[in-house]
Amino acid sequence: MERNTYDFELEKIKKLIKERGAKRVGLQLPEGLKTVVTDIAAEISKDTGAEVIISGNSCYGACDIDEKLERIVDVLFHFGHSDTFSHSFGKAFLSKKRFVLKENYQKKVFFIELRSGVDVKPVVEKAVAEIKGDTVGLVATVQHVHALKEAKVVLARFGKKAVIGKSRLKYDGQVLGCDFSSAAVPCEEILFIGSGSFHSVGLALYTGKRVIAADPFTMQISIYEAEELRKKRYMAIARALDAKSVGIIVGMKSGQFNLDEVIDLKKKAVEKGLGAYLIAMDEIGEDKLLGFKVDAFVNTACPRLAEDFVHFKKPVLSAKEFEVVLGERSWEDIFKLFSFKNNGCF
């Protein structure tokens, strides 16, 4: 990942540090950007005199603020995600009494969105060959969301209509791994501009549509079929149907904690005659779950993580998927409800 691929907004950052007289500055970046963070730290330190502390922990989203780091710095710059919390999505989120979010986080944490300067037109042109219908829902991560209109023009040139949906997030057409409200538009397929499979898989699962993913950096086009992906989730649920006991994972990351939901879920499980145990975790890994003597796990942290855990020996379900096991939700309702109005996470 080259540093000049993204706009790190260093001048803005340095200005802000000076204006605030910040002595200690935290930097938090997604894994792929750790290669450039030392250069950034050196520049900030040299030009502002501030002591820079880099978060070495994983960083999966705006829900994943390094709050221990936040506590010991004057300002924390969180790169690669948009400020989720000042928009309708985030307001619902904050209202859930998530204890970890401190009031002062809003004064201390600054989101640097890392807008990409890459030209999306070539990859959109390439993607056209994969579009079967006439209308696509056009979405992107925050890095490319400013280029969606340009992409729309390219598609029109090829006779394809693109709909950029309103969202609960900061920008129209923007998607998060856990919010696809901007993809809820009348369309036959989804065209996603961005990297990795996290967003594409979620888009396919929760819209039920075919997703064409176009990566403007690698020029790679990937296709995600909803049915195939949903089948894997149904299989995970099926594996958990005979469980006598479950470990309900309480996500302790700043924006993933929701104890009320977890306690409620446990109550329902116990009423159905299951043994149910609450397990508080920061980073979820199979090595940490292996020891627990339960038949299945329910992950109430980032709901999308359940998909990453399909290779685990024991089934790991999302909260909504577990409600199917409990007989509280129909199989069809998992993705329908999850996707738009009532996100599984919130």
Added chain:
Amino acid sequence: MERNTYDFELEKIKKLIKERGAKRVGLQLPEGLKTVVTDIAAEISKDTGAEVIISGNSCYGACDIDEKLERIVDVLFHFGHSDTFSHSFGKAFLSKKRFVLKENYQKKVFFIELRSGVDVKPVVEKAVAEIKGDTVGLVATVQHVHALKEAKVVLARFGKKAVIGKSRLKYDGQVLGCDFSSAAVPCEEILFIGSGSFHSVGLALYTGKRVIAADPFTMQISIYEAEELRKKRYMAIARALDAKSVGIIVGMKSGQFNLDEVIDLKKKAVEKGLGAYLIAMDEIGEDKLLGFKVDAFVNTACPRLAEDFVHFKKPVLSAKEFEVVLGERSWEDIFKLFSFKNNGCF
């Protein structure tokens, strides 16, 4: 690990919960005991009515309190480690202004030492054959520390003198992975009663003596030679001698944080012309370090972890070892200073 191997002090725990009217109770256990924790949680929940939340995170010592869990429970029971903080070792520790330790932790966190009921006599008898000299320093983890006197009697029967040293910890003869003060006794070898290699390796490294490790559960005797182990550390230091840049890891676990030390170390590194970057981390793993463009790492969290990281591609040194690279400490001084009076961690 069988539940009846250790004394979980459940009656005491339940009484305390009732007396305090605690509604939410946290349980934190070392990895190996996760197999029994659901049974314990069920019993506590049934007999007290409290909501029990189990920590699913790793737990390496009394320095590693799950403080996010601590924040959301009324009491937290931390199993397997002794209360380090009310003794001289811990007082020095608390005086270092480690930010993570809240004042109320002392009111909320209870240490359940998990005394073992296993008979240590058979394994001590077996160990005698491996003792070359006449006098051993006799040490144990907190699980077996109450059996040291018994072990001493067995050794006397075989004509071996055992010295149980005073320590800075709660009990004479007790060792931690980072404190071997009780092994600073006149003796030819060390006899350690306990499991795993963490304590034995440290004992060999920091006393410079041959360590006979006797595991009363498995009846296995293992030998640790100081020279061999020290050589590995010297090699790690040698690998870091040409480093142009270092990542200095700031341990964010409750009892491992010491920002003053870290900033001081960084200053020294910069004065020597090195690029130096502060990296804050909870759980240290090679996957999280790979991205950083530096030539070596300095680990200021648990100093003993550097030994676990010998297989990492880039050298990872303890703070004291890094001082050798900086020319501030002689190679001979790493273990001498570390071991007794002035522990690297504190």
